[in-house]
């Protein structure tokens with residue numbers, strides 16, 4: 001399950017930010033390491049919402065920094 | 080020209096907004112209109128959109144109320160599935176000299192004419208970003224550029240709309256969304272019908288083309304900005320004013 005969520009998140013990030021899959025680790029910062037600007041983050045959040053069928057509020061979105069944050073947030077919401 | 084597109088026109092029940100809604104429909108778009116309270120007028124606009132062979136939806140929405148705005152855009156998306164064009168046209172006047180202007184006149188005009196544009200724009204950015212394409216057209220006014228005694232609240236709001244247009248254009252450009260403003264001059268509608276005759280004559284003297292504008296003059300400019308032909312124009316304010324203000 002954990003890997004599954006990570007793989008799905010990774011796929012979206014790789015496609016959207018056009019980065020090397022190897023760079024998308026749980027520790028990677030979406031902005032600093034993967035080069036997303038603030039609009040990219042909004043865009044990614046929308047795609048995660050669609051992919052996982054959930055809603056991520058603006059306050060929650062602001063707390064997200066690393067890929068791991070996204071994965072644990074999504075898993076927590078899905079329980 | 081706009082076949083298969085979906086447009087939302089705020090303040091589409093009367094005046095300039097109605098002409099915009101009907102013109103976009105004649106160009107092939109399905110159109111949802113927002114109106115403040117004039118249901119009969121809204122239904123007339125709906126009839127004209129349908130007469131053009133397009134789908135229509137009229138929603139009573141106060142554009143200055145975020146909950147109503149969000150709910151309305153959800154309804155439009157549920158009905159039409161997408162939003163390609165947003166025309167922020169809803170507007171009111173509460174004219175008075177600054178010295179006599181009441182705080183509530185200031186607030187009402189700023190809330191409807193400026194905050195309303197912000198709220199509606201915010202509501203469409205999500206669907207437009209997903210589509211990687213969109214057109215936002217804000218109806219400002221030449222007085223927002225030139226100033227006008229007796230309209231401090233209205234002028235501040237309309238100048239604000241121009242600044243908002245420039246900023247939104249820069250924020251959304253990378254997602255294929257263009258944002259432009261139109262600054263109409265003196266257009267013959269209910270809003271201007273109430274002005275005294277001598278003032279109208281005085282205004283006419285200041286219009287090089289020698290006539291007041293029609294609602295169609297504005298609607299044609301909106302149609303162009305909404306089309307693919309205007310794809311390289313963003314952050315601009317186009318005057319439709321008979322040459323009144325040239326700055």
Ligand SMILES: NC(=O)c1ccc[n+]([C@@H]2O[C@H](COP(=O)([O-])OP(=O)(O)OC[C@H]3O[C@@H](n4cnc5c(N)ncnc54)[C@H](OP(=O)(O)O)[C@@H]3O)[C@@H](O)[C@H]2O)c1
Nearest residue numbers: 090092093094095115116117141142169170220266268270
């Ligand atoms: N006429 C001119 O010479 C002129 C010049 C420059 C700029 N403009 C601008 O052009 C736009 C249209 O003007 P107009 O002359 O066509 O005005 P109008 O004939 O007075 O029509 C105003 C429209 O806005 C709607 N509206 C008002 N408050 C609203 C609110 N809070 N929420 C949603 N809708 C609301 C009205 O709905 P209801 O029918 O339900 O009341 C109506 O459809 C305005 O932004 C105006 O400032 C006009």
